[in-house]
Amino acid sequence: MNPLLSRRAFLRNTSLVSAAAAFPSFLPSRVLGQTAPSKKITVGFIGTGNIAQGHLDTLLGFDDVRILAVCDVDKVHRDLAAAKVNAAYGNRDCTAYNDFRELTARADIDAVMVCTPDNWHALNAIEAMRNGKDVYVEKPLTLTIEEGRAMVSAARKYGRVAQTGTQQRSSRRFHDTAEFIRNGGMGKLSRIEILIPANNKYVGANWKPEPVPAGLDWDLWVGPAPFQPYTRQGCHYNFRFILDYAAGQVTNWGAHYIDIAQWALGMDESGPVEVVGDGEFPTTGLFSTATKVDFTCRYASGVALRCRTRYDGVSDGNVRFFGERGWVDVSRSASTASDPALLKEITAQSGKGAVKLPSSLNHHDNFLQAIRTRARPISDVEFGHRTTTVCNLGNIAMQLKRPLKWDPAAERFVDDAIANRMRTRSMRGPWSLV
Numbered sequence: 498m499n500p501l502l503s504r505r506a507f508l509r510n511t512s513l514v515s516a517a518a519a520f521p522s523f524l525p526s527r528v529l530g531q532t533a534p535s536k537k538i539t540v541g542f543i544g545t546g547n548i549a550q551g552h553l554d555t556l557l558g559f560d561d562v563r564i565l566a567v568c569d570v571d572k573v574h575r576d577l578a579a580a581k582v583n584a585a586y587g588n589r590d591c592t593a594y595n596d597f598r599e600l601t602a603r604a605d606i607d608a609v610m611v612c613t614p615d616n617w618h619a620l621n622a623i624e625a626m627r628n629g630k631d632v633y634v635e636k637p638l639t640l641t642i643e644e645g646r647a648m649v650s651a652a653r654k655y656g657r658v659a660q661t662g663t664q665q666r667s668s669r670r671f672h673d674t675a676e677f678i679r680n681g682g683m684g685k686l687s688r689i690e691i692l693i694p695a696n697n698k699y700v701g702a703n704w705k706p707e708p709v710p711a712g713l714d715w716d717l718w719v720g721p722a723p724f725q726p727y728t729r730q731g732c733h734y735n736f737r738f739i740l741d742y743a744a745g746q747v748t749n750w751g752a753h754y755i756d757i758a759q760w761a762l763g764m765d766e767s768g769p770v771e772v773v774g775d776g777e778f779p780t781t782g783l784f785s786t787a788t789k790v791d792f793t794c795r796y797a798s799g800v801a802l803r804c805r806t807r808y809d810g811v812s813d814g815n816v817r818f819f820g821e822r823g824w825v826d827v828s829r830s831a832s833t834a835s836d837p838a839l840l841k842e843i844t845a846q847s848g849k850g851a852v853k854l855p856s857s858l859n860h861h862d863n864f865l866q867a868i869r870t871r872a873r874p875i876s877d878v879e880f881g882h883r884t885t886t887v888c889n890l891g892n893i894a895m896q897l898k899r900p901l902k903w904d905p906a907a908e909r910f911v912d913d914a915i916a917n918r919m920r921t922r923s924m925r926g927p928w929s930l931v
Contacts, residue, residue, distance in 0.1 A: 572712030661881025680850030684821025745786025
């Protein structure tokens with residue numbers, strides 16, 4: 498199964514679950530009739546490719562949302578997205594843009610969905626927030642650690658709601674497991690094991706530059722990354738396997754399960770203090786992200802988190818928590834445990850412990866509710882930044898192949914100038930974070 502399809506199905510499923518307990522104010526508009534036009538949240542999309550389609554389909558089903566504009570540097574993608582929106586609304590009101598800055602400058606748009614390649618996330622989201630928009634940013638939040646801190650700072654400076662697309666927080670299975678662990682249900686934790694799928698794409702050394710297709714603004718697609726010739730094998734979905742644009746399966750799948758580990762550890766505004774990695778990277782071909790992932794982070798509490806590639810053909814990830822009472826494992830498809838009684842206990846104890854984690858059964862609704870109330874969403878930008886930082890720490894350690902010490906308060910490596918330079922990357926002009 499394609500991991501993308503699995504993820505899209507997960508988005509659909511979480512969007513279909515009733516959120517009555519968490520968001521009662523939304524249900525009348527869903528159940529009793531149409532929301533008045535003045536009450537609708539207006540939305541624009543930056544990026545309309547693979548993952549954006551799930552968000553489009555979901556938000557088109559919400560009667561308190563109105564999609565006004567879409568933006569994509571590929572004319573084929575943006576025209577198809579605009580046509581889908583117009584067909585759903587029975588009009589031709591959706592405007593299609595090539596340049597995201599035109600969309601974010603519109604005064605009539607409340608919120609923006611950022612679904613571009615990772616190297617664009619920070620620039621897209623910060624520009625939107627600077628223009629008064631709330632943002633939903635696909636995971637991983639950013640390409641680099643520096644970009645993540647800049648995005649958090651922008652959200653606070655401009656007073657914007659910023660939700661990260663780590664939608665597993667809006668699943669009862671993951672919520673209840675994290676809450677159970679936070680309340681000591683497993684006793685003292687010793688370690689966490691995370692498995693993520695192997696790469697599902699490969700391009701060898703025989704790729705060649707090709708003419709840029711009509712309707713594709715290749716210069717804007719590359720954006721702040723180093724410029725390179727166009728090849729269809731390095732464009733669109735395949736961006737995630739090229740280090741100039743993304744960080745491979747570490748951030749594609751690892752971001753989801755590391756996020757749950759961070760949540761269960763109470764590390765939403767912090768992180769580990771040490772990291773060591775021994776991954777494998779291509780030496781030839783077009784792709785450059787890790788083909789074998791294996792890194793371990795250690796937290797100040799002594800808990801070790803290991804993230805590595807799975808080779809059993811399963812196209813999902815999972816996270817397994819080991820404690821004094823055994824282990825519990827959670828994925829999108831199931832929960833298992835060393836003792837089945839633990840699973841019943843997790844369900845029975847939900848909401849009854851001293852620590853009560855925020856609850857959401859619908860990631861999109863949680864974002865919309867935060868827009869209306871100005872509260873922080875369940876996957877707030879700070880939490881997304883900290884999760885993405887752990888992913889980046891792993892990639893940096895695998896590249897340097899030596900132990901690294903990390904100061905999560907200062908967000909710097911300890912006494913390591915080379916590693917600290919890898920917290921950021923230069924941007925091709927005219928793009929910059931300032």
